[in-house]
Amino acid sequence: DTGVSQDPRHKITKRGQNVTFRCDPISEHNRLYWYRQTLGQGPEFLTYFQNEAQLEKSRLLSDRFSAERPKGSFSTLEIQRTEQGDSAMYLCASSVGPGTPLFGSGTQLSVL
Amino acid sequence: EDKVVQSPLSLVVHEGDTVTLNCSYEVTNFRSLLWYKQEKKAPTFLFMLTSSGIEKKSGRLSSILDKKELSSILNITATQTGDSAIYLCAVATGGGSEKLVFGKGMKLTVNP
Numbered sequence: 001d002t003g004v005s006q007d008p009r010h011k012i013t014k015r016g017q018n019v020t021f022r023c024d025p026i027s028e029h030n031r032l033y034w035y036r037q038t039l040g041q042g043p044e045f046l047t048y049f050q051n052e053a054q055l056e057k058s059r060l061l062s063d064r065f066s067a068e069r070p071k072g073s074f075s076t077l078e079i080q081r082t083e084q085g086d087s088a089m090y091l092c093a094s095s096v097g098p099g100t101p102l103f104g105s106g107t108q109l110s111v112l
Numbered sequence: 113e114d115k116v117v118q119s120p121l122s123l124v125v126h127e128g129d130t131v132t133l134n135c136s137y138e139v140t141n142f143r144s145l146l147w148y149k150q151e152k153k154a155p156t157f158l159f160m161l162t163s164s165g166i167e168k169k170s171g172r173l174s175s176i177l178d179k180k181e182l183s184s185i186l187n188i189t190a191t192q193t194g195d196s197a198i199y200l201c202a203v204a205t206g207g208g209s210e211k212l213v214f215g216k217g218m219k220l221t222v223n224p
């Protein structure tokens with residue numbers, strides 16, 4: 001499979017715990033994006049990397065959220081001290097330059 | 113604040129019907145408009161539109177952008193049950209930002 005890969009597919013956690021998601025973009029895609037989608041809503045932009053540099057962050061990305069792309073390949077999104085409001089689908093997308101972002105299947109997070 | 117509005121938000125049709133999905137936008141900077149289909153998890157890319165009045169077609173799907181009216185339509189002819197999905201409209205804002213601003217999505221149900 002040469003698409004965008006996300007792991008895990010599902011994550012159930014208790015409020016207050018930390019969680020980390022991983023995204024492997026399409027090979028050769030230098031841009032990587034994170035979005036969050038809640039039920040009945042479209043995806044909302046969280047952050048964007050070009051290679052290893054994080055170039056844009058939404059104000060939705062509170063201090064509890066951090067994203068990295070250390071070698072310009074895969075990326076991780078960590079949420080510290082999870083809250084019930086963090087329950088959502090976390091989607092990753094990648095593109096070549098300003099081309100069309102292609103999405104992965106997402107990580108569904110449930111915070112109990 | 114940048115905004116993308118889709119209508120209707122849901123639609124139920126019979127196989128063979130033709131449907132038209134509407135998307136209007138209000139953004140500070142416009143670079144392109146994109147349509148995605150979301151069946152279970154990953155939004156899959158359908159069309160990217162940058163120029164007004166030029167129709168893009170792929171099989172039974174077609175889309176056109178009207179920059180004067182700040183809107184786009186997605187047409188699906190001879191619908192099939194496999195067209196049942198959520199259709200997402202997004203605007204690439206440019207102007208130093210690489211984010212996509214999404215509408216809430218339109219849930220299409222095609223009954224046999």
